[in-house]
Amino acid sequence: MSIEFIYPEFEVIRNESRCIACRVCERQCANEVHSYDPERGIMVADESKCVNCHRCVALCPTRALKIVKSDCALRENANWPQSTINEIYKQASSGGVLLSSMGNPNPLPVYWDKILINASQVTNPSIDPLREPMETKVCLGKKKQEIRRDENGKLVCEMTPQLELSVPIMFSAMSYGSISYNAHASLARAATELGILYNTGEGGLHEDFYVYGANTIVQVASGRFGVHKDYLEAAAAVEIKMGQGAKPGIGGHLPGAKIVGDVSRTRMIPEGTDAISPAPHHDIYSIEDLRQLVYSLKEATEYKKPVIVKVAAVHNIAAIASGIARSGADIISIDGFRGGTGAAPTRIRNNVGIPIELALASVDQRLREEGIRDNVSLVVGGSIRSSADVVKAVALGADACYIGTAALIALGCHLCRTCHSGKCNWGIATQRPDLVKRLNPDIGSKRLINLVRAWQHEIKELMGGMGINSIEALRGNRLMLRGVGLNEKELQILGISHAGE
Amino acid sequence: MVINAKNLDHKALNEKLRGLSGDITIEECCGQRFIAAGMSGCSITINGVPGNALGAYLNGADIIVNANAQDAVGDTMNEGRIIIHGNVGDATGYAMRGGKILVKGNAGYRAGIHMKEYKEKVPKMVIGGTAGSFLGEYQAGGIIVVLGLEPGGKNIVGSFPCTGMHGGKMFLRSDCKGVKFPSQVTARPATGEDMEEIRELLSEYCQIFGWDFEEVFNAAYTVVTPDSKNPYKQMYVHN
Known part of the structure; x- marks a missing residue:
């Protein structure tokens, strides 16, 4: 073997006493790992193609398969882990930029796991959500700063457009x-x-999904794919994408190979053309320019829809958010550095941006200090993994959370992190018709509904435990949080006390 | 129908415009932004100078400006026609996806960025004078024509035209000596076949602005096209 050879990362372990050579694994694997050897009458595997997506494992009718990480390793070296060495091999042989998928997998701190939630004991009794009403509804949008009455003393109820959510998750x-x-x-x-x-992302809205418009956020990104009057009008809200947590500072790039059929029509670009979203919006160089895009969208939608501005969590995010809150945007969405993606350069995904927990805490604090917190709602994403993360985010000041990876996992994603190959065996990150049909929308939607309903119930239980019966009373309520194993600076930024204080 | 824009802000002016059809004239326009955003089914003549983002997301309306226009004319426009009897500012026709923008004079920086096309929807932009730097950056489709009539000593196009271009076609009425194009596009003299593609467009242009068609059409043009619709394909290695 040459120096380009990289020993396969995974091994396919087949229990020969169970395998009945039904060839399901062969048919299910778009990576073409499995094949049948007619001479010997057995199944064989080329593990070099395996991405460990568990499709074959899950569908093997006799449970004859498992995938394990190979123990064929280079000499241990804490400074030079095998993954780093392999990346150098890949680049030395190709000269290419490393491309990865899904969120940052590196062991950087997850602050959610270092924050603990309060519960009532003795005083301020807890509430049982099974027996008492609990409110998880939130409204996103600009809130009025003052109460106004007309000449007869009646309340003036003019509101800027709001998005109503039954639970603070999108x-x-x-x-x-x-x-x-x-x-x-x-x-x-x-x-x-x-x-x-849900949010269309920047690829336009398929004509079949216009009927779900009242529950749709449409995105306007630098490439403006699929953006036109009907698209804007179909939606409940319009999101301007300035940045994304998985790849702050760079644009999007959907390879031409994925621009086929309906994808091409929905994006309004010819088949086979790369869909390139430039890194910046070339008409936005300042908060004033952003304001111009915000207001052009408001004019085009007759001020009936909230405008969201989405940015990646980066250094100085508090100052950036302060600017956005003055741009006329109704909602700011912040995406943390663990946010997922269909494809991002590895180095950017793993090294650019900051944790959403710190970004959220500093933005909420800054907007409060400047007296403009009610100008906008805050939505955070970039690895919200459970209902507990949602509760912690709300207590740190978020109005709602975006979930992406968690939703995909509910649909069957096994986090093999090879979305960029376009050969998703679970029918999610692919446009191949034979693979797409593996995801049944009847089942997929049901599983998403189950997930969010389960989280909603857990949120109610966590709130009830704190003696809080409305999510509004939890928002920004940092007294409900304590840190463990965090240093003074981290606690200061998060605006919480240490456990035991 | 005549609307006097004096003392109206952009919100009030657009409110008056919405739902109107037929011929509308806006008098005393003075910098109001977003005029006719997303509008269709009317023809609007503007006297005075409109503000930024004129005709953003325009969906079929006709707009005639009897003066200069400012930045972001026809941002993401889908259908319709914008005629400017003067110069335009920066970022004209950003991400335009259909319709026409016809400019008598010069365009500022970043005209025609990320114009795109799909099947019969092919946006077209004609600039009578010169264009600033970054013309047609990321162009993904459509036709951009710069005529360089009365260039006033300026180059027909500024620096860095066509960076990242991966679709569409650009016509420059010049031999383009001294214009530096990026490596992933080809700039060559226009053929008769190329010129036929813009004959009708230029005839319309000359009629509107009173130019002699033969003089404008029968000149040396340079055509710029991308070498690949997948210019960045080789840059990645799967990890």
Whole structure:
């Protein structure tokens, strides 16, 4: 073997006493790992193609398969882990930029796991959500700073447009193209059933999904794919994408190979053309320019829809958010550095941006100090993994959370992190019709509904335990949080005390 | 129908415009932004100078400006026609996806960035004078024509035209000596076949602005096209 050879990362372990050579694994693997050897009458595997997506493991009728990480390793070296060495091999042989998928997998601190939630004991009794009403509904949008009355003393109830959510969770932006038609159908239907919203991402809105418009956020990114009057009018809200947590500072790039059929039509670009979203919006160089885009969208939608500005969590995020809050935007969405993606350069995904927990805490604090917190609602994403993360985010000041990776996992994603190959065996990050049909939107939407309803119940239980019966009373309530194993600076930024204080 | 824009802000002016059809004239326009955003089914003549983002997301309306226009004319426009009897500012026709923008004079920086096309929807932009730097950056489709009529000593186009271009076609009425194009595009003299593509467009242009068609059409043009619709394909290695 040459120096280019990299020993396969995974091994396919087949229990020969169980395998009946039914060839299901062969048919299910788009990576073509499995094949049948007719001479010997057995199944064989080329593990070099295996991405450990567990499709064959899950579908093997006799449970004859498992995938394990190979123990064929180079000499241990804490400074030079095998993954780093392999990356150098890949680049030395190709000269290419490393491309990865899904969120940052590196062991950087997850602050959610270092924050603990309070509960009532003795005083301020806790509430049982099974027996007493609990409110998880939130409204996103600009809030009035003062109460006004007309000449007869009646309240003036003019409100800027609001998004009403039954629970403070939305499905984050994933474009049609990066994920499949059936994945979009599942998200759209689940959002409608749940009374929440999903987000089209920057790939336009498929004509079949206009009926879900009341539960749809449409995105306007630098490439402006699929953006036109009907698209803007179909939606409940419009999101301007300035940045994304997985790849702050760079644009999007859907390879031409994925621009086929309906994806091409929905994006309004010819088949086979790369869909390139430039890194910046070339008409936005300042908060004033951003304000211009915000207001052009408001004019085009007659001020009936909230405008969201999405940015990646980066250094100085508090100052950036302060600017956005003055741009006329109704909602700021912040995406942390663990946010997922269909494809991002590895180095950017793993090294650029900051944790959403710190970004959220500093933004909420800054907007409060400047007296403009009610100008906007705050939505955070970039690895919200459970209902506990949602509760912690709300207590740190978020109005709602975006979930992307968690929603995909509910749909069957096994986090093999090879979305960029376009060969997703679970029918999510692919446009191949034979793979797309593996995801049944009836089942997919049901699973998403189950997930969000389960989280909603857990949120109610956690709130009840704190003696809080309305999510509004939890928002920004940092007294409900304590840190463990955090230093003074981290506690200061998070605005919470240490456990035991 | 005549609307006097004096003392109206952009919100009030657009409110008056919405739902109107037929011929509308806006008098005393003075910098109001977003005029006719997303509008269709009417023809609007503007006297005075409109503000930024004129005709953003325009969806079929006709707009005639009898003066200069400012930045972001026809941002993401889908259908319709914008005629400017003067110069335009920066970022004209950003991400335009259909319709026409016809400018008598010069365009500022970043005209025609990320114009795109799909099947019969092919946006077109004609600039009579010169264009600033970054013309047609990321162009993904559509036709951009710069005529360089009365260039006033300026180059027909500024620095860095066509960076990242991966679709569409650009016509420059010049031999383009001294213009530096990026490596992933081809700039060559226009053929008769190329010129036929813009004959009708230029005839319309000359009629509107009173130019002699033969003089404008029968000149040396340079055509710029991308070498690949996948210019960045080779840059990645799967990890």
